[in-house]
Amino acid sequence: MNQRAEYLQAFFDLSEVILLSLTKSGQVNFINPNGARIIGWDSEELLGLNWFEYCVPEDSQHNAKQAVDWIIGGNLTEISHRYPVRAKAGNRTMVSWKSKVRNNEHGVIVGIYATGTEVRYNVESEQDEQTSAAKYRAIVNAAADAIITSDAKGIITSFNKSAEEYFGYRREEIIGRNIAVLTPESHRSQHDQYIRNYLDTGMKKIIGIGREVIGRRKDGSEFPIELAVTEAKVGQDRIFAAIIRDITERKCIAAQLCSRNLELQQLQEQLFHLDRLHIVDEMASGVAHEMNQPLTAIINYASTGKRLAEENLIDRKGLLDIIGRIDQQAQRAADIVRMLRNMMKKRAAKYERVNLIQLIQNAIELVSSLNTDARDVSISTEWPDTAIIVEVDVVQIQQVVLNLINNSLDALSSQAIDHKTIDLKITTQGNGFVRLSIHDNGPGVTPSHRSRLFESFFSTKADGLGLGLTICRSVAAAHGGDIHYNANCTNGAEFSLDLPIIMATT
């Protein structure tokens, strides 16, 4: 027995628990010293004081008393409950209580015994408990996204403020209706099917996956939304929460971006076009010369034919011969016009597989016939034996080659040398590229100009636009290739155009 009292005393002294005995009216008739110290009192001081008045915050007194009265009233012999205590200094501590009736020797209820343990962070969690539902509602309501919950059958159970704004329904009128009313007619039957499918098979078509779908407002108008659906289980019930974002604006921006890209593309095409016009302009005198040849021939043939016919000096066969020659020259003139028109035509890029060698030969022919400077220059070529197939926009790549050859011709035209040469050479590179090198024996590019060669509006020509090489480089880049100046070239200038090769065939 002594032993037991010793244990009890030891545990009593050690315990950081409030051990409290109250009368029916709430007066303290016992409190352990450790417990009193938790709330900043001496245990002696509290004896006889009303517990609720002195030690419970005012806003909790009612609740605390009610719980105690519940026991004293004889409803239960023992309860677990929580209420905060107020320390002498005024600070609040949440305490978890276990309370039990106290009977006298006659079995009459005279008060309660209570043990209380401090609850960490109790104030906040108490507030959470009281307000979490309200807070949750507030958050859901304040969310910019529409949040709608429904039960397993698709009946709407909640509808937040953004949902009201998005869909034009008030909460009262939509709750209880099927969520399918928020989707376009055409999707409705599908929607029910989605839910049923999911419930039946567990296959997720939309659960947990953000999707772009179409929403339908109360007024019947439709708008693009991004939809994410989450599923939760409450007891035995499944509920679905749909989080919906109006993406009308995003779609709009995407469309704008798209049109900006289109504008940029058009701008670039205009630039190509301008450059082509510039090439045509540079060749204008050549074009006039080229055009005048067939016209001269036609006029001479026609005059001759006319004179011979007037003087009855020609038979049918002779006339036909002359007309045939006229026809031939007229075709030649028409070809020149056609080619010019093609050069000046605005066009969208068109990629096709062609033999690079053929493409470059055509470009050389074009330059030779149109650029009078080419007459004094010998243009030599060195091709591989195989056809070099590339996938390119023929007009654009031809434009690059024309640009490079014209540049060389320009450089050579100012030179007083006897043997002006331009050498074109195609070599396949090991890395899946083919290289066209264009070398001339002109003055070359001064080292200080080399780094600026491909800059826009940089030109060493008096009437140069300074766009030719810039455009060449962008064309090459658009084809996955590049163009550069060969700085190692000591005799004249050398440019290289690299293009991805599709294949080389014999």
Add this chain to the structure above:
Amino acid sequence: MKAPIDLPVYIIDDDPAVLDSIVMLLRLENSAVHTYPSGQTFLNHFDPKEGGCLVLDISMPGMSGLDLQRKLMQLKPIVPIIFITGNADVPKAVDALKNGAMDFFEKPFSADALLEAVRHALRVSHDRLHEYNAQERSSDFLNQLTQREHQILKKIADGKANKAIAHELGISQRTAEVHRANIMRKAQVHSLAELVKLTSLKCS
């Protein structure tokens, strides 16, 4: 319009169709039309003593029309040049005309205008050729004369009679008469007037 003079016409152009059509046109009036694809091939065949006219493209690869004109100027310019050009290049036209080109046509030109220009050029060539031939004859004749004959020719040209010439040179009148007859024979003329004309060509 005078009757066409049938001297050769040379056409030099690097465009085969232009060349062909001009040949056909000029053959309406001229029997001798020759074509050359370049200035050099023309020079290889050309005889500077012959007349005719040249229809010449001003801009050709290799030797240009202007280059050829400069080369021809070193020879005797019996052959007038009519330039034709594909592009109206004023400085080139000025150069060509300064160097004595007869005409300058911009392609495409009127066929009649070219025909007329060729006619005119051939007349000019004909006249030049005549003059040239006369000069040739004159110098050939003078080269055949002996020193004594030169002395006597000078006095004949001064209007002196045989008697006066014999007296001045201290020879017999008969000898002077023989010299005069030899001079007339070498000059291949029959009158004094003709002789004087032939002589004055050279002296002028």
